[in-house]
Amino acid sequence: xxxxxxxxxxSFLENLRVYLFSSGKKSDEIEEIIEELESHLIxxxxxxxxxxxIIGKSPKAYMEMVSNEMAIDFRTWFQYIVxxxxxxxxxxxxxxxxxxxxxxxxxxxxxxxxxxxxFTFLIFLVFKYISSNDFSNMxxxxxxxxxxxxxxxxxxxxxxxxxxxxxxxIEFGQTGSLTIAAITLLLIxxxxxxxxxxxxIAIVTLLTLPEYLLGKTTLIQETQLILSTIIxxxxxxxxxxxxxxxxxxx
Amino acid sequence: xxxxxxxxxxxxxxxxxxxxxxxxxxxxxxxxxxxxxFQSFSEGTIYPLLMRMQKEELVTSTLKKSTAGxxxxxxxxxxxxxxxxxxxxxxxxxxxxxxxRVLTNEVEKHx
Numbered sequence: 001x002x003x004x005x006x007x008x009x010x011s012f013l014e015n016l017r018v019y020l021f022s023s024g025k026k027s028d029e030i031e032e033i034i035e036e037l038e039s040h041l042i043x044x045x046x047x048x049x050x051x052x053x054i055i056g057k058s059p060k061a062y063m064e065m066v067s068n069e070m071a072i073d074f075r076t077w078f079q080y081i082v083x084x085x086x087x088x089x090x091x092x093x094x095x096x097x098x099x100x101x102x103x104x105x106x107x108x109x110x111x112x113x114x115x116x117x118x119f120t121f122l123i124f125l126v127f128k129y130i131s132s133n134d135f136s137n138m139x140x141x142x143x144x145x146x147x148x149x150x151x152x153x154x155x156x157x158x159x160x161x162x163x164x165x166x167x168x169x170i171e172f173g174q175t176g177s178l179t180i181a182a183i184t185l186l187l188i189x190x191x192x193x194x195x196x197x198x199x200x201i202a203i204v205t206l207l208t209l210p211e212y213l214l215g216k217t218t219l220i221q222e223t224q225l226i227l228s229t230i231i232x233x234x235x236x237x238x239x240x241x242x243x244x245x246x247x248x249x250x
Numbered sequence: 251x252x253x254x255x256x257x258x259x260x261x262x263x264x265x266x267x268x269x270x271x272x273x274x275x276x277x278x279x280x281x282x283x284x285x286x287x288f289q290s291f292s293e294g295t296i297y298p299l300l301m302r303m304q305k306e307e308l309v310t311s312t313l314k315k316s317t318a319g320x321x322x323x324x325x326x327x328x329x330x331x332x333x334x335x336x337x338x339x340x341x342x343x344x345x346x347x348x349x350x351r352v353l354t355n356e357v358e359k360h361x
Contacts, residue, residue, distance in 0.1 A: 032323075034274055036297065043277045044293065056292035069301040097327045 009041045012059055016129040019063045022127035026073040031100050035067060059126050060132040081120050086191055087200050088116045089205055090184045097181045098212040102172040119151045190245040206235040262299055263338035266331055269309055275322040308334050
């Protein structure tokens with residue numbers, strides 16, 4: 001017989017999972033403590049105990065207590081950061097190379113690295129913050145959207161700064177561009193094998209290829225734009241959906 | 251119950267004693283502690299303590315299927331845990347005797 005847990009307990013466990021994940025803990029260990037607490041909460045609820053009797057008055061304090069006893073999994077942490085940073089880079093590199101040869105100003109290169117770093121840091125910080133506070137879904141979506149706007153704003157700023165401030169420009173030329181593209185490709189494949197995930201390849205392909213291929217057709221600009229957006233995001237959605245089903249089956 | 255260092259140590263000792271007697275899972279352990287009078291503590295407190303004990307190899311755990319709901323994690327004492335329990339017992343006896351002696355002589359004499 002499968003017993004249903006109350007909504008409050010369920011959302012506590014979900015928050016705990018996100019909290020521990022964004023604190024960089026090992027996912028095996030996270031699943032272990034979640035399962036143990038789930039079983040405890042089920043039994044406690046059957047005996048009519050409120051969740052406060054289990055985790056105390058402050059869910060945040062309890063999450064911290066659990067988190068303190070778990071070792072940080074630097075390898076996985078590092079893995080995610082590398083995937084995010086290289087994902088962002090390879091995406092812009094491929095997009096630029098399909099449009100022609102590569103040339104970046106020093107400011108652009110440094111700016112890209114800095115923005116990606118800031119964004120990665122913010123994401124982990126915000127996940128931890130959201131999961132340990134009791135926000136409504138609405139507020140969570142607002143906070144996450146605001147964070148999503150940060151890199152957009154920063155890239156926008158960088159774009160204008162790059163126009164008004166002169167820094168040396170590095171021209172890569174035909175051979176240089178192809179070499180960089182090849183290295184990026186190898187890195188993407190390498191990272192995917194190392195992290196055992198196809199997500200980077202899928203997202204980079206879906207973001208760059210449709211736009212490029214549609215550019216070769218005789219369709220008008222607007223149709224191209226709309227189609228490539230639909231294919232890109234629809235494709236990514238489909239990829240995530242399929243892979244989540246496959247993970248569940250395992 | 252506030253979990254100051256001393257209380258944590260005492261709770262640790264009690265957990266070891268309960269586990270020594272019988273292999274238990276988390277909920278069972280919390281119920282046992284309550285039945286002995288530790289009423290006001292948050293039951294979840296035992297898990298961080300158990301995690302620490304497991305890291306220090308005082309206890310081991312095995313997952314077992316249960317009739318209802320998810321699997322249960324049963325804890326049992328290791329030889330190292332037995333030694334730790336003996337140490338705790340000794341410390342507790344020593345503390346208890348001395349504190350009692352202080353209290354009878356100093357408080358009761360003057361009241």
